[in-house]
Amino acid sequence: MILEATASTAQLAPSSIAGILWVIPALPIVVSGVIALLKQPQRKPATGLAIGALSISLLLSLVAFARVVAGWAHGIAVREVVNFTWARVGPTGLELGWVLDPLAAIMLVMVSFVGLLIFIYSVGYMEHDENFTRFFCFLSLFAGAMLGVVISNSLLLLFMCWEIVGLTSYLLIGFWYQKPSAAAAAKKAFITTRFGDVFFLLGIVWFFAQTGTLLFYNHGLGSLEPLSLAVVATNHAGLGLSAAGAIGLLIFAGAAGKSGQLPLHVWLPDAMEGPTPVSALIHAATMVAAGVYLIARVYPLMQVGAGPGGSTTALTVVAWVGAATAVFAALIAVAQNDIKRILAYSTISQLGYMMAGLGLGGVAVGMFHLITHAFFKALLFLGAGSVIHGCHEEQDIRRMGGLRVDMPLTFATYGIGMLALCGFPIAFSGFWSKDAILESAQHWSVAKTPFYLLVFGAVLTAFYMTRQICYVFLGYWRGHGEAHESPTVMTLPLAVLAFFAMALGVIGTPAWPWFHAFLENRAPGLDMHAFIEPSFLALLSTSTLIVAIGIGLGWWLYGNKSPKPEAPDALEKTAPHVWAALRDRLYVDEFYGVTIIAFYAWWARVADWFDRRVWGGIVAVVTWLFNFWARFNRTLDMNWVDGSFDKSCEELSNSGGLLARVQGGRVQNYLRILAVAVVVLAAVLLWSSRP
Amino acid sequence: MESPLAGYLLVAALLFAIGLAGALVRRNAILVLIGIELMLNAANLNLIAFWRYGPHPEALTGMMFAIFSIAVAAAEAAVGLGLVISIYRHANTTELDKMNRMKG
């Protein structure tokens, strides 16, 4: 291992935090292994280890973040890399390494902070579950792997951690594996993301082949640095794409799988089979964000070849897919009745926004929405978990209601999260992040359609969230039993997340765009006049209008009414066919079932037939040949070889017997033979001497 | 007129054939030995006949030969009969057919 820790610009001395950055993901992974070795009932050690490890990771992440901020404050673009070669193969080898730059630093803090809050929440939520320790083992493993994805400087290391993240997602979705639906959902998630990962791997291999290195940044030799990018940009890949564009699209395919973009989104709603903290952590805040983070990470590759203010093929595709996903998922969310399903489709929709932000506006725009979304979506999920817990494991919103009275804390925090998600102006972070995306969509040079799609999506978002709030918290209680508030260990994280859902908006306003400046390494500049610029005011009014229409429509249709669970939905009454289509998720799963799954089943049958008949046939023929040959040999051996040998031995024996009879042991016979011999001899002599 | 030698020789040949027949035909071992003695006697007769009617009878060759033959024949008869007695003690029979332990 050859460790080289340097800063990309020589002004600051290489920091010690970059050298031990690997501890941040390694610690939770190690703890996960330790917990795996514990016996089941030992909850306190498991909890202590997991939360302790992640706290230390959070601390180290904050130190790293401080380091980067310090560098940025001095005007230095901090990008510290630590690279090493894992296995040498001739001149190159498998290069791994980690990087510390603003993007990584922000993600580190977000993942460890939100992760820690959810860990604490899980202590209360999973209290009655007997597989408590297994849960924390997997959670810890996930946290470590996600942090690994964040700091990875090598495509290979990123892919390895990416796959571990997928694995833990599978393990956690199928946590209650005795339920067939949970096991099926886990399998679906794994296979769908794996499908995307195939393209991702192709992209990695192609990228490596083009640039000759697996590392992103390596003092000018890395694959995302200008030298390599020039190579990739000029090579052509057919279909009018440059190699960069093709690789970018392949990597986006992998991101699309992980982040639930349009064709590969089918696993996310089913993933709600897992425990709610899992949904909050993995399927809202972090894992699904990994795809967005990946695109942000390889943004130089996606962007190469674009003129100023222009776009590349890859980014255009990203933007369109994102916009389409946003609207598609929002439409389906309108007609769902499971509290977590609504949030799942909302997540898919917001992921579409993030991707659109990346494609339309750049890294900062997309990442800002990612960070704010992490907080308020985690908040919403944990709130939903609190609601489910309080309603005695009820998940159908038509059997809830009036919870603002029974669960006030949950209601308050949930409300804050909902408003953040809708993009309620000024006070909520979601407004600022979504606003940035809409602004970049409006100024996109290629087309204006994504802007209209995103606006429509925002209206739908406000609408369905209002519907959910009306069903769950307003009106009167329609469920069974008594609803009760959740314990403090669950409501405290809610409060913390709610605070951040509101406060994070501050760092992304046009007046003081700290976030964007931080990522792009420029000074933010405090400019209150940005608030009264015409473009900003126009956008502000547009957003307000969007939110007003959405919330107003929702209130008008659902308001304080609490229809009976069996009664059709208000919207359903007006357009039953549309409603049915939306409720059945626009038949995407069924489409897949008919095409891909049916094809795969057919293919499996063909392969089975082939295996049994053709290969099995060949094996049978060979076996038969061998048998025949063996039997033939045996016959040969027994009848010919043995037989001839036996026969000749028999003949020998017989002749010996015959000969032996001469030596009969009877003296008189000997004498007779002697006499005969003498007679013959004498006769011959006499005959020859005749005169 | 033929020589008397031929007569003696023929008698000896006949005696020899009779002795041989006895040795080949009889079952009892002692009779085989008797046959052998007859054969030896026939040979002695031959020797004496040739000595009498052959050249240089004063050399006593024939006579000596015959005397020595008698002596050897006596010794051989003693040993042979001793063997027969010994075998009789072992196998309790003197039949030659039953003494075939030397068979192949």
Added chain:
Amino acid sequence: MSPIFYLLAVLTLGGGLAAVTLKHLVHCALATTVAFAGLALLFLQLDAQFAGFAQILVYIGAVAILIVFAILLTRGSDLPKEGVFSKTWPVGLVIAAAVFAVLGWAVLQSVHAVPLQTAAPSVTVHDIGVALVGRYVLPLEIVALLLTAATIGAVIVAMHEKERTR
């Protein structure tokens, strides 16, 4: 050929024939003795007096007695059940006949080469004694050795095995 010759020939041959054809072993032994006697007389006829008397002494006096003793010790008086002649006696007879035929042929073929009557040699015992220790001393010694070995051998072979099995 003098009539004595024919008489003695008949005696000898008759004795021999009787010796091989009689059933009782003792009768055979006696017939053998007769044959020996005939032969001794034939020797006398041939002017070989010493050989004749030696024949009587050794053969009749020792060998015949020995045969009788052997018959006695092996219970030769008991007759075997299957008969005295072996099962394949014609073969033996034919072989003996063939032998006689060959010998006879040889004799008759060369009968003209044999000289006629020669003078009777006069042989004294003194001459025989001189010849024995003179010219034929080596055969004498060897025969002596042979007789010793044969005697010892016969004694050992025929010795009662009772001593050995004790």
